[in-house]
Amino acid sequence: MSLKLIENRRSFGGEQVKYTHYSEVLQCEMTFSIYLPSNKEQKKIPLIWWLSGLTCTDDNFSQKSGFQRLAEKHQVAVMIPDTSPRGEHVANDDAWDLGQGAGFYVNATQDPWAKNFNMYSYIVEELAAIALTLVPHFSGKESIMGHSMGGHGALVTGMKNAERYKAISAFSPILNPMKVPWGIKAFSAYLGEDKALWKEWDASELIKEAGMPPILITQGTEDNFYPEQLDETQFLNNVQENNQTVLYEKKDGYDHSYFFISSFLEDHFSFHMKYLS
Amino acid sequence: MSLKLIENRRSFGGEQVKYTHYSEVLQCEMTFSIYLPSNKEQKKIPLIWWLSGLTCTDDNFSQKSGFQRLAEKHQVAVMIPDTSPRGEHVANDDAWDLGQGAGFYVNATQDPWAKNFNMYSYIVEELAAIALTLVPHFSGKESIMGHSMGGHGALVTGMKNAERYKAISAFSPILNPMKVPWGIKAFSAYLGEDKALWKEWDASELIKEAGMPPILITQGTEDNFYPEQLDETQFLNNVQENNQTVLYEKKDGYDHSYFFISSFLEDHFSFHMKYLS
Structure with a gap:
């Protein structure tokens, strides 16, 4: 494992750091960002994972959410992966919702995607091992949040x-990818036609199992992808039928953008810290 | 005056709005953003102006600073102009620090710039008249802040x-443009060779006059343009010689980016609100 430091910027007293590395799991060069709080008291600090949405890289959340203020306030590290494998030799598609920039946080089984598109294992295994080496005084406690495609990723991974x-939260997540256009397109390509396999990557299916972490979901009412891509009906039905505890909240007048995310990120950090402290 | 609404996004309870309009002063189409706090109590609200740096548009501050949280907290409107005239028929230069994107907040006297490059009058007169129509319950109180070239602009305009x-503040401002490469290049082009005219647009000269508003300046020590472009020596000498009150503070380890600005923007808003309330 060889990391190359690309940027290190002071932010709210902590450090906003960017690395590149060669990923064995994804078979390509990858970039990620991590925020390390100042930890002046040298306490044990937990780690929150942020998974971004379609077309994003690690930069969107780093530059547009204002999360560093909250991470420093709560003394928590934040890991921000890219959203897919990338590069000339990585399979791609002309569409913005398939291929590079649209990894969907699954492990692909179909050609030409299977070689590189293994974002789930990358995050759960390879990048997690790297995070261990980068977070000083790591408490061992992790949680996960994300937006849109990354909200789906956070829910499924969590x-x-x-x-x-220890906790999961999502802004405007794809809650039932098997049933909406973005998810059907991506799952058909990456996973093939076996719907039993699709179920393993669908939050509305996974929520049927007992013992899930606490979940918070926030959705804007003026989101131009809602409800077509982000419909919550099946998910909330299954929450109720299986006696799960999920906080699903709608916010009047908010859209799909980082103006929405930044407005409610403080609530999400507070929610996570209840279970990370 | 005809405004065209381009975007209206809810942010922290208020509205982040973007308009285009034809500017008579600049003789071209211009874009600007304005934040209007929720003003649930229908109180009188003041207005802060933000002037951005080289290469920026109104988007940088809108998307990267997190200012909306502070504007909503303090119930203050924020006006964010573009940094220069723009368009096919507007004079330009191949360099990133002259021409479009680099208006320097002066009124140009030299060809080919004089026709369009009148950012000072645009902000003080034309855009101010527009702001009056956009801020409901305006208290009539204004202040001004900015970054780098826009820090120079805020100081000079203020x-x-x-x-x-009522107050002026700046992040990593060009404090003595007559004496540093960016300023010499811009002033030579826009104002010609008359150094007496240059003095009218140099903060280190203007600070010699009595009766200036309260001023706060914040500078990062790891700023790659400091001290070459941002040297404070002459400015602070003149502050002292003329018994002015200026708070000039340095922040260890911070660079020239929005990671720096967002880290200390809360201090700047608190400073302004002392004089706007």
Whole structure:
């Protein structure tokens, strides 16, 4: 494992750092950002994962959310992966919602995607091992949040590893990818036609299992992808039928952008810290 | 005056709005952004002006500073102009620090710039008249802040209208443009060779006059343009010789970016609100 430091900028007393590295899991060069709080008291600090949406890189959340103020206030590290494998030799598609920039946080089984598109294992295994080496005084406690495609990613990753991630939250997530255009397109390409396999990557299916971490979801009412891509009906039905505890809240007048995310990120950090402290 | 609404996004309870309009002063189409706090109590609200730096548009501050949280907290409107005239028919230069994107907040006297490059009058007169129509319950109180070239702009504009702007603040401003490469290049082009005219646009000269508004300046020690472009020596000498009150503070380890600005913007808003309330 060889990390190359690209940027290190002081922010709110802590450090906003960017690295590149060669990913064995994704078979390509990858970039990620991590925020390390000042930790002046040398206490144990937890780690929040942020998964971004379609077309994003690690920069969107780093530059537009204002999260560093909250991470420093709560003394928590934040890891921000890229959203997909990238590069000339990585499979791609002309569409913005498939291929590079649209990894969907699954492990692909179909050609030409299977070689590189393994974002789930990259995040859960390879990047997690790297995070261990980068967070000083790591408390061992992790949680996960994300936006849109990354909200789907946070829910699926968190629920598939319910013992490990202490809390899950999402802004305007794709809650039922098997049933909406973005998800159907991506799952058909990456996973093929076996719907039993699709269910393993659908939050509305995973929420049927007992023992899930606490979940907070925030959705803007003026989101131009709602409800078509972000419909919550099936998910909330399954929450109720299976006696799960999920806080699903709508915010009047907010859209799909970082203006929405930044407005409510403080609530999400407070929610996570209840389970990370 | 005809405004075209381009975007209206809810942010922290208020509205982040973007308009285009034809500027008579600049003789071209211009874009600007304005934040209007929720003003739930229908109180009188003041207005802060933000002037951006080289290469920026109104988007940089809108998307990267997190200012909306502070504007909503303090119930203050914020006006964010573009940094220069723009368009096919507007004079330009291949360099990033001259021409479009580099208006320097002066009124140009030299060809080919004099026709369009009148950012000072645009902000003080034309855009101010527009602001009056956009801010409901305006208290009539204004202040001004900015970054780098826009820090120079905020200081010069604020000091040339000391009765009008109740406070001035700047992040990493060009404090002595007559003596540093960016300023010499811009002033030579826009103002010609008459150094007496240059003095009218140099904060280190203007600070010699009595009756200036309260001023706060914040500078990062790891700023890659400091001290070459941002040297404070002459300015602070003149502050002292003329018994002015200026708070000039350095922040260890911070660079020239919005990671720096966002880290200390809360201090600047608190400073302004002392004089705007």
